[in-house]
Amino acid sequence: MATDMILYWGSDSPFCWRVMIVLEEKNLQDYNSRMLSFEKGEHKSQEVMNINPRGQLPTFKDGNNIVNESYGACLYLESKYKSQGNKLIPECPAEQAVMYQRMFETNTFGQKAGDVIYYTWYVPEGERHDSAVKRNREALTAELNLWEMYLQKASGPFIAGKSFSLADACVFPIIAFLFRFGLCEKRYPKLAAYYNSVKTRPSIKASWPPTWLESQAENPQLLKDI
Amino acid sequence: MATDMILYWGSDSPFCWRVMIVLEEKNLQDYNSRMLSFEKGEHKSQEVMNINPRGQLPTFKDGNNIVNESYGACLYLESKYKSQGNKLIPECPAEQAVMYQRMFETNTFGQKAGDVIYYTWYVPEGERHDSAVKRNREALTAELNLWEMYLQKASGPFIAGKSFSLADACVFPIIAFLFRFGLCEKRYPKLAAYYNSVKTRPSIKASWPPTWLESQAENPQLLKDI
Structure with a gap:
């Protein structure tokens, strides 16, 4: 209840x-x-x-x-609600370690994505620099390559292994944002496969951002060259 | 072991x-x-x-x-190590809620402190702006006032109430940094009292940054007017 x-x-x-x-x-x-x-x-x-x-x-x-x-x-x-619904933190310390590690790495991932997507929103007009935009885009590329590697090495279809966990709940929305803003599926095949698989999960479908069903992003090609 | x-x-x-x-x-x-x-x-x-x-x-x-x-x-x-040493997450949901809330608010607190203390470290010389420095200092002041209020309302001597918790482990180092860089004890009396009380705790003393024992901060007055 x-x-x-x-x-x-x-x-x-x-x-x-x-x-x-x-x-x-x-x-x-x-x-x-x-x-x-x-x-x-x-x-x-x-x-x-x-x-x-x-x-x-x-x-x-x-x-x-x-x-x-x-x-x-x-x-x-x-x-x-530990025993209700799906268990989102694994019991075994080895699986828990990966789960917590990925869960909190989403903090950096979200920041690097935000630094690119929301640059003109965060930074006042007189303080913007092409050098910062370039640096932010490079940092996001490095970050994406890390997550691509994590998915390549994962012991299951989810970000921390065999089961859907809090780490997925935290990272999926960031990955969905990136594809909404034009991230190239061919350049990041593991991220794309993860995104396309997890987006069909009932909890994700039920919570899909309603505004996304109505319209595309303001700048849907922003990340196509990242 | x-x-x-x-x-x-x-x-x-x-x-x-x-x-x-x-x-x-x-x-x-x-x-x-x-x-x-x-x-x-x-x-x-x-x-x-x-x-x-x-x-x-x-x-x-x-x-x-x-x-x-x-x-x-x-x-x-x-x-x-749930049953070893001190229990750092309370059992009761009400206490747990405050504990998690404060624990993860330290993310914003740390960022706002870092934006001021490490501005010239993070931002390349050609991209620095007085307007950003001013905005960062104002944001840190607002943040400090929030934490001052949290301590005022806390139901015990620690940041989330009666017991030392993960929230204290996460926030104490940030508060210690701020005082090291000259934060005014008179302007933030609750933060000062918390700092002076918790710094005597054995776990804090045993882990005190060794370089701090040798020398003061490079700019020990940086925050005196914050």
Whole structure:
């Protein structure tokens, strides 16, 4: 029963998406869902700020318990509902090590993707430099090659091996963003195979960003040469 | 027994420090410790790169299990040695929620601190802007005020309440860095009280950055007006 839970989320946020995937995987679909618009500034509304002084999405409350940080919400849900739905942290220390390693490497992966995709959003006009754009694109390429290698060496179809885990919930949204912005499937065949396989999973389909069903990215070719 | 463990670390890294604190808290002091020099580029040595293709510290291996990401290493150690040493994740969901929330908010805290302290290190000379420096300092001030408020509202002497937890292991090194770079104790009395209290804890004293005992920061007044 997740009727005591409320999730405020935005459609274009990989951080929100990972929490939504975990809620699906743990069979907690009956949570209260509030989709907000970043464009309209709804993440800064009083309703959100009361729960999350950072005014960011996701904002998540379970009864009186607040966990807005996406990694934190994922771990909290897996811990509280350990025996419900799919097990998202393996028991065996060897598998757990890979799982935690990949899970938190998504922090760097997401940053490097964001530095390229959202450069003009993050950096004010007078502070932009072609040298920074070039460096960011090179850093993302290096990062993509690392993940391509991880998938090549993985002991199963998922990012940390045989089972879908919190690491997949955290990395899939980033990979989906990259392909939405034009990442070349031929240049990153393992990432493409992973993306095309995992996107059919029920938890992913059920939480697919609704705005993506309506329209393509503003700049759908941004990453085609990365 | 931690003789199968090896940690490569650098003295000026809050990310390394948090793993060292957890090793102390879990009574795993007999791990193999390799202090490396960032200045000499030892984090890019083949010995490290074989375990960590990112060439970053911490680099951590337990037998054949590799967890280099600091959050991951903390969670892995707490999970594997749950009943050894101090318990670093509370059982109760309400306490766990606060613990995870604070633990992962340190990601933003560390970034905002780094944006100020390491600006000239991260940003090439031709790309620096006074406007960015000003914005970064303002963002750090806002962040500090948030943490000051968290400590004011905390239900105990630690960052997530009554017990020392992974959240403390993750946040203490950042707070220690800020005071090393001149943060004003009078302006942030709760942070100062927390810092002065927690720094006497055995796990913190045992893992105190050795280079800090020898010399002060390069710019020990950098944050005095923040």
